Amino acid sequence: MGSGEDDDKIRASKKTLxxxxxxxxxxxxxSQGILTALSQSNGGYDYDYATVPFLSELLKLxxxxxxxxxxxxxxxxxxxxxxxxxxxxxxxxxxxxxIHNNVQFAxxxxxxxxxxxxxxxxxxxxxxxLFRIMLKKKLSNLQWMAIVLLTVGxxxxxxxxxxxxxCESLFAAPMQGxxxxxxxxCLSALAGVYTEYLLKKNNDSLYWQNIQLYGFGVLFNALRLxxxxxxxxxxxxxxxxxxxxxxxxxxxLVVINLGCTGLLVSWIMKYADNIVKVYSxxxxxxxxxxxxxxxxxxxxxxxxxLGIIICCxxxxxxxxxxxxxxxxxxQSSLPLSATRT
Numbered sequence: 001m002g003s004g005e006d007d008d009k010i011r012a013s014k015k016t017l018x019x020x021x022x023x024x025x026x027x028x029x030x031s032q033g034i035l036t037a038l039s040q041s042n043g044g045y046d047y048d049y050a051t052v053p054f055l056s057e058l059l060k061l062x063x064x065x066x067x068x069x070x071x072x073x074x075x076x077x078x079x080x081x082x083x084x085x086x087x088x089x090x091x092x093x094x095x096x097x098x099i100h101n102n103v104q105f106a107x108x109x110x111x112x113x114x115x116x117x118x119x120x121x122x123x124x125x126x127x128x129x130l131f132r133i134m135l136k137k138k139l140s141n142l143q144w145m146a147i148v149l150l151t152v153g154x155x156x157x158x159x160x161x162x163x164x165x166x167c168e169s170l171f172a173a174p175m176q177g178x179x180x181x182x183x184x185x186c187l188s189a190l191a192g193v194y195t196e197y198l199l200k201k202n203n204d205s206l207y208w209q210n211i212q213l214y215g216f217g218v219l220f221n222a223l224r225l226x227x228x229x230x231x232x233x234x235x236x237x238x239x240x241x242x243x244x245x246x247x248x249x250x251x252x253l254v255v256i257n258l259g260c261t262g263l264l265v266s267w268i269m270k271y272a273d274n275i276v277k278v279y280s281x282x283x284x285x286x287x288x289x290x291x292x293x294x295x296x297x298x299x300x301x302x303x304x305x306l307g308i309i310i311c312c313x314x315x316x317x318x319x320x321x322x323x324x325x326x327x328x329x330x331q332s333s334l335p336l337s338a339t340r341t
Contacts, residue, residue: 110177157307
């Protein structure tokens with residue numbers, strides 16, 4: 001009896017911790033766009049924006065190293081797998097994200113920003129599909145309905161009124177743009193689901209797994225900066241000589257924000273799942289829109305209001321046990337066949 005009660009307490013505390021971390025992730029994610037906008041000067045960046053992902057990956061790598069050192073020092077049961085068969089899988093998420101970034105740029109050559117943002121919501125559904133196929137996680141019909149509803153809610157919040165933007169522009173892009181948009185959504189979902197697969201593949205320390213993920217992340221971002229320098233014929237010199245040029249206090253907040261967000265996402269992937277991350281980032285997008293109304297004097301829209309309501313309904317549908325979603329019917333309202341003994 002005591003063991004069962006202890007297990008229930010552990011599950012309850014883990015669920016509470018997941019909710020707290022998801023809430024913090026939502027707040028950090030919602031502030032990313034705001035901090036990035038505040039880091040601009042006269043509509044542009046005084047710093048090389050490509051250095052921000054590199055420094056955030058470096059920050060995550062450093063934090064993971066410190067956390068792993070502390071874990072090894074305080075616990076003798078820390079598991080670290082160092083065989084090449086496992087380690088060779090860790091560059092794959094970075095490669096997928098690299099391809100995804102290039103597909104993003106290609107998509108934006110065919111469609112406008114608003115259309116791209118709306119198509120980006122497809123990653124919610126593609127995450128659910130890959131979550132089912134790759135991780136063999138079965139979702140109930142109610143959960144699938146909630147995921148579709150989340151997609152509808154985020155899309156509704158982003159649609160502009162016909163007076164602000166031509167409604168027909170959403171369907172006026174070339175077919176290549178829509179195909180690339182779907183590919184971008186699939187790659188984004190694939191990277192997330194594959195990362196979750198890696199983190200749950202064994203019982204290795206999360207910090208050791210992060211070191212491998214972020215180590216390759218630093219490497220690929222450094223290669224990207226080097227390629228940019230070669231393309232520009234080193235006009236401004238090597239990137240490592242101008243790494244911190246133009247950085248302000250707000251720019252460093254952007255780097256720290258990205259670093260902390262990445263660490264929280266890895267925890268969610270390890271101990272919860274991709275769907276929790278999808279809900280956190282979707283709610284963060286809505287929170288960003290609400291905060292932007294006050295910070296940047298944007299006008300609230302009916303679409304935003306409706307989108308928030310739909311997303312909250314989706315959140316309730318997905319995470320609430322089904323028997324709590326439906327009120328018990330009074331005995332008098334049951335069908336006659338159900339009342340017979």
